Amino acid sequence: MVDLKSLLAYAASLGVGETEFYLEESSSWSCRVYQGEVENLQASQGRGLGVRVIVDKALGIAYTSDVSEGTAREAVRRAAENAKISAPDELRSFYAPEGGYPSVETWSQDIQDTPAETKIRMALVMEAMAKQKDPRIRKVLGTGIATNSRSVTVVNSKGVNVSFKSGGAQISCQVLAADNEVMQTGFGNQFSRSFSGLDPEKVVDEAVRNALNLLGGKPVESQDASVIFAPEVSAIIWQMLAATLTGESVQKKRSMFAGKLGHKVDSELVSLIDDPFAVEGPGASPFDAEGVPRKRLALIEDGVLKAFMYDSYSAAKDGVKSTGHAHRRVQSAVSTAPCNLYLKPGTASLEEVVASTKNGFLVMNVSGIGTGGLNQVSGDLSVGAAGRWITGGRFVGPVREVTIAGNLKDMLLGIDAVASDLKWMSMGTPSFRVAKMAISGK
Amino acid sequence: MSAGQAQCIVPQEVLTKVLKAAMMTGADFAEVFVEDTSTETITMEDGRIENVNSGRDRGAGVRVVKGETSSYCFTDSLEERDLIEAARTAAGAMSGARGEYIIDLTRSEVPVISPVAKYPWETTKAAKAELLHRADRTARAYDPLIRQVTAALLEIVRNTTVANSEGVLAADSVTRSRFTVSALAAKNGIMQTGSATIGKTRGLEILDIRTPEDLGKDAARQAIVNVHALPAPSGPMTVVMTNGWGGVLFHEACGHSLEADSILRGSSVFAGKIGQRVARECVTAVDDPTIPNEWGSFGVDDEGNPGKRTVLIENGILTSYMYDRKNAIKGKHEFTGNGRRQSYRYIAIPRMTNTFIAPHNSKAEDIIADTSDGLYAKGLRGGQVNPATGDFVFTVSEAYLIKNGKLGDAVRGATLIGNGLTTLGEIDAVAGDLDFGPGNCGKGGQSVPAACGQPALRIRRITVGGTQRRSAERRG
Structure with a gap:
């Protein structure tokens, strides 16, 4: 593998002003079992190098999956070439270190040390367990386990040279429930920082419960009703919302929150926090994609918009400092994104929230939200949904083939309950309830 | 470079050694997939x-199959020792041993499905930047309410070589180009977007089909239509869809449920229905990677099998599913050339290519004229489906009300929601004006280019999800 120090020297020899390398090395193992047999095993070591250069104040980018010396040098040359057609900007500059980095400890040695046989056995046990849970579980469609470790190194010509290794384990199970001709799938999964933290039975129960609770769902009459979003759905909504809480999206006139800093944008029950130190979350890390130290940032506190997220370039445009929210993958350009978001849980349990709902809909699945169902610019939301209907504080039956629609701004202000059932997936979130939304069905 | 067979990325002798190493633990089958892809985005x-980003993805994945188990390992290197190491790792997941396995590779004839006129390297980056400027200027000049314009050019040259223990050796080279313009319009705090895209398995000559100005103007026009549009109605309606990208309806609502993996798991609504009527006479649906220059076209799939035209539904009768190698063997069906993967980092699974509803005998304008009350969906974004239930949803990007056979007010924020089987049965008129649109289809964490196509068609009854309730509207 190429030595990054000597690659910096190579870039300098080409007359490149500033250079930055983003190196990812990962080791992943995964297994899927089906009908008592191992169906698929994968084990791989992956690598990739992203190169950014600034030449005459213009940015150029390149990447390569092959990090041998020759290919890495070729990537540096291409990045320098690309800078020639980019628009120059005085504000372009990579990060120069100012002091140290926080310590974030996410590595658990059992991720690496647990033998493959133990992991495969766990998946097989989960599959067998799922079949036994209920006579209506006709099939276990897939049961998976994966462990991975990933290290990120950022090196630049301004003196940044940092590395961070993290790891995690994941289990998942998908079941098919059937009642005569009616079928319904249910999915359960868990992400854990350590192998020992995995709870297979909980995941199986979740998959079975999700399938059975939705089995035989029917559309309801079109109406306005309270809507409770389960954590899995809540996570999708808050992440899409957070994408608009960046300096970049305000500058590009794409944020519906432009000019709203210090204003009430949500119900006072809502606090949305990006916390790089919450190690339960998958994004916990000490620095961002530009090597800027991470810090805890409250985006929304008690319903009031408190901050936007910035990377170096968007921060320079607004004359502020980067908040450590530069995000990238090896193949992509740098953008701004949250690292480890969570919605602060409330005190009432989900059961209590349901019990206090007169006429409502617990939404367990949404579809189409990422494919245009939520317009991040206008806030218009219109998505397909499945879940359980609530009348007089009790579940009365499964619902499917309906849409829920409204505008995100109204929806956020209409939140009248946040439950205590915080769950960490791609982000941490509890269930929450919106007082009234339009549901269209029959 | 432009004609004739693609080159093997790794020499045949090396591929033979890799396959021998992969078969060492007594596997039934081994395969090596080698890829060298260059991606340019502006x-x-x-x-x-x-x-301005230039990327190179170069590596290989080795798959070893024994009984019901397959094992996969990839490497980000094409060095012989790294390839053999990957083969040993994949083989190491199996227990067993055997002596030397004879590998006799025979080079397949791979047809050039999609000739390219202007390769990415034949145009300077400065000239490409100017194309984006042209689109941008046209979009901004369209209307003073246009606030923001973005444009992007993507060019991909994907070279692949596949070899397997059954003697298959096939190399393919596919060049894809896509040009996208998005515009944002704002009025009284209402912000709406519009976008226009062309994407084909071609070079920069895609812009001879639609110019940057044409795309810029179309994106701006849509944004302006939406900013002035009324909220969409909700409830069951008759929907007429325009030709082209609207085929994403079939792709989502039925296509995914016709992929053999969900069929063989019994988790598809179409399982066991071959030979049965699933749609009206006017519906014929096809998956075909051999359409010259279409976005999802290729010579061989990512398992080395030739791309084929597969008729999925013929005059309303279900005729075939789409198979990768594994599911074809399991389902005792011939290969259909649908084994695809995002890159060498992934195992191939059954995927659609260019999937479309075939032309029929109606005319688009007659279909609208024959609809007394409904919604005309002129543009669509994307959608999603649960293959087990067939429940789908997708988002309409440009829509108009139809009243007494005539187009009326523009409406925004509509989604279409329904069930694949049910909705398929509701298609009662199909025009002759087949067209396609480019998409990136996600499944199992992998994204592959897939074209969706259809002529204009009518769905008798489907649920429209909007904010304006129709019953309330009638009462009011």
């Missing part, structure tokens, strides 16, 4: 070239 925002 993006423009606010009239400025923001990101």
